[in-house]
Amino acid sequence: MKKKLFPQLWMYFVAITFLLMVIVLTVFVCLLFLINHFHLLSPERDDHLFPFYFIIFLSLVIGAVLSIFVGKRILQPIGDLRQAMSKVAKGDFSMQLEEKHQIEDVAELYHDFNVMVEELSSIETLRNDFVSTVSHEFKTPLATIKGYVQLLQNEASESERQIYLERMLDGTQQLTHLTDNILKLSKLENQGIxxxxxxxxxxEQIREVILFLQPKWEQLNLTLDLTLPRTEYYGNEEFLYQVWLNLMDNAIKYSQKNGSIHIHLTNDALGPTITICDEGIGMTKAVTDRIFDKFYQSDTSRKTYGNGLGLALTKQIILLHHGTIQVKSTPEQGSSFKLFLPNDPKNS
Incomplete structure (x- = not known):
């Protein structure tokens, strides 16, 4: 690509200044030559001051032309940027500037501005989603607890009181689950090193998770297909337990009754690979593309228990171990999560 003659802003200023000096010098040399040749400064002439007036007029014209050029080519883009920044400061994150500009510095400045606005827009969207989602997640169990407290204040039988207390306990557990996940995710993002x-x-850790979730998969009469050879791994035991808990809990939650869940662990020189497959309701590609986003839930009706943080937490833990996680899913056929954990994270 051919380089532009004056691609940078400072070169424009240098060129304009130099051009101004050359023009003024040339004009004055020519005027002095004419004045000397025609003896225009002779006091005997009535119009002997005309050359001075002409020089002043010509200087004003040259200054005006160069000022318009500077304003049009250099100062106007800066003014446009100032107006755009003022709109962004008032909350208009849809503002975008045309990046095609002859001055390279201005084009790069506009590009950086557009990137900044896009990032601010995404952060604002994330903040709004976070506030609305968290407030909804907190509001629902709190409203449930409040309702059952009011019922307990009324006359109720012992069996009804027991039911109300159990449902209040479920609400508090849901709040605890949400706050724990938020705190864990924050800890991973800020203190992962x-x-x-x-x-x-x-x-053995995966077996412990399976036993912990036994009441859930027995209730659905699920069949577990396990391949778990002896495998020792160097990692964070606490957070990897959370990974298997989240993935297994989701596999059970979205499985059909009398279905199957397949859990296979293979180990080689590079590291262990774990695959968790279910035969449940599956997901569309649009869902799998966003499944690891914070607070994303494909079930917008909130009919299933969850807060959209489990898989985001899972991915963050895997990334901190320098591993990978992939998901394949087909609606009504089930989902498959494949995880790889390197034995040597530094060289992964």
Whole structure:
């Protein structure tokens, strides 16, 4: 691509200043030559001051032309940027500037401005989604607890009181689950470098999670297909437990009754690979593309329990171990999560 003659802003100022000096010098040299040749400054002439008036007029014309040029080419883009920044400061994040500009510095400045506005817009959207989602997640169990407290204040049988207390306990557990996930996610994002790593039995940890969730998968009469050979891994035991808990809980939650869940662990020189498959309701591609986003829930009716943080937390934990997580899913056929954890995170 051919380089422009004056691609940078400072070069425009240098060129304009130099051009101004050359023009003024040339004009004055020519005028002095004419004045000397025709003896125009002779006091005997009635119009001997005319050359001075002409020089002043010509200087004003040259100054006006150069001022218009500078304002049009250099100062106007800065003014447009100032107006755009003023609109962004008032909350208009749809503002975008035309990046095609002859001055390279101005084009880059406009590009950086557009990128900044896009980032601010995404942050504002995320903030709004966060506030609305968290407020909704807190509001629902709080309203439930409040309702059952009011019912307990009225006359009720012992069996009804027990039901109300159990449902109040469910509401408090939901709030605890939400706050725990938010705190864990914040800890991972801000303090992930300081995670405590140690050697532990990965296959035994997955078995512990399966036993912990036994009441849930037994209730649906699910069949578990397990391949868990002895595997030792160097990682953060606490947070990896959360990974298997989240993935297994989702596999059970979205499985059909009398279905199957397949959990396979393979180990090689690079590291263990874990695959968790279910035969549940599955997901569309639009859902799988956003499934690891914070607070994203494909079930907008909130008929299923959750707050959209489990898989975001899972992915963050895997990334902190320098691993990978992939998902494949087909509606009405089930979903498959494949995780890889490198034995040597530094060289992964």
């Amino acid at each position: 300081g995670l405590d790593f140690q050697i532990f039995r990965l296959d």
